[in-house]
Amino acid sequence: MSDAAQPTAAEVRAAAEAVKAALDRHLAAVENRTGEDDPAVYEAFNTLAVAAEAYDERLYDRYDEVTPFEIPGADETLPAYAGPEEPNALSVLIRRDYAVVEPERLLAQARRVSDAEPEDVGRSGAQTAAASVHGALGVLFGEYEPDEISSRQKEFGLEEGDSTLWVSAAEDLPEPGEWLSAPFEQVDPQRVVCRFDVSSVFDEDELGEELDDLDEVGH
Template sequence: MSDAVQPTAAEVRAAAEAIKTALDRHLAAVERRSGEDDPAVYEAFNELAAAAEEYDELLFDRYDEVTPFDIPGTEDMLPYTGPEEPHALSVLIRRDYAVVEPQRLLAQAQRVEAVEEDGATAGAGFDAASGTVHGALGVLFGEFEPDEIASRHKEFGLEEGDSTLWVTAADEPAEPGEWLEAPFDSIDPQRVVCRFDVSAVFDEESDDDLEDDLDPDGDLEPSDADR
C-alpha cells in the first residue's frame, strides 16, 4: 500500500477507541441479558466484531502489525440494506438436534400423554401418539416451548447440533396469516440486523489454531502479534 492511501495514526487510534467503546457496550448487554437468545447481546457482539475488524485492517495498513482477534462468521454476512428505522422485525431461529436416545424420548412423551389421559373426560378415550419417534417428537414439541426443550434436551434423549438466530428488519408488520404457508421462503439476508451462530466447528477451529501454534515439543509458538 502506498503512503498516499495509508491511514493516519489518528485513524488507527480512533479505531482502537471504538473497540474500547464496543467492549463496554457488549459487556453491558451481557450483564442485562434477558435470556439465552437476547437480541441486544447479538447486536453488541456484531458491533464489537466490526470494530475489531476495522482496527485490525487499519493497524496492518499503517504499521504492518496484526491483532489476535478472530471472531467467526462476520466475514460471511452481507451488508445490511434494510430500513434505518425498522417498524417491524422477525426473529428466525433454527436449532438442530440428533435423536441419540430414542427410548428416553419415547418415555418422556408417554409421561406427557399419561398426564393428559388422566385429565381427560372419563370414557372419552385417548389416542396415544407416542409409540413412534416422530409421534413422540410431536407430543413433546406440542407440550413444551422450544426454549425449554433447548435447556432440557438431554432429558428428552436429544443432542444439540448447530443453531442460529437471525433478527431481520421490515418496513411494516406482516398481515395476520400472510406468511404462514411458507414462513422461511422470503428471507432477505441483507435485512439481517444481527445474528448469532453456535456450532462445534468453531471449537474445532480453535483447537486447530492451538495445534498450529504448538512446536514439536508441545510449547506454544509466538503469534504474529508477539513477534
C-alpha cells in the same frame, strides 16, 4: 499505496482509541448480559470487530504492521444490512437440530404426557401418537415450549446439534396467514438485523488452533 492515500498518525491513533472504547463496551455488555442470546452482547461484539478491523487496516497502511489478533465479523455470515432504518415489525426465525439418541426415553416421556391428558380432550389419541418416535415428537413439541425442550433435551432422549436464531426487520407486519404455507422461503438476508449461531464446529476450530500452538511449542 501512495503517501497521499496513507492514513495519518492521528487517524491511526484515533482507530486505536476506538478499539479501546469498543473493548470496554463489550466487557460491560458481557458483565451485564441478560441471557445466552443477549442482543447487547452481540451488538458490542460487532462494534468491536468493526473497530478492530479498521485499526488493523490503518496500522498496516501507515506502518506496515498488523495486530496479533483477529475477530470474525458479522459480514462473514450475512450481507450488509439493507432493511428499514426504523422497522415497524420483525420476524424471529429459529432452527435447532436434534439427534434422537435414546428413543425409549423419548417414547416414555411422550407416554407420560399422554397419560396425563383428560379423557375428554383425547387421551386415547395422544396415547396412540406416543407409540411411535415421530408421534412422540409431535406429543412433546405440542406440550412443551421449544426453549424448555432445549434445556431438558437429555430427559427427552435428544442431543442438540447446531442451532441458529435470526432477527429480520420488516416495514410492516405481514397479513394473517400470508406466509404460513412457506414460512422460511422469503427470508431476505439483507434484512437480518442480527443472528446467533451455536455449533460444535466453533469449539473444534478453537481446539485445532490450540493443538497447532502446542505442536509449535513442542518443536
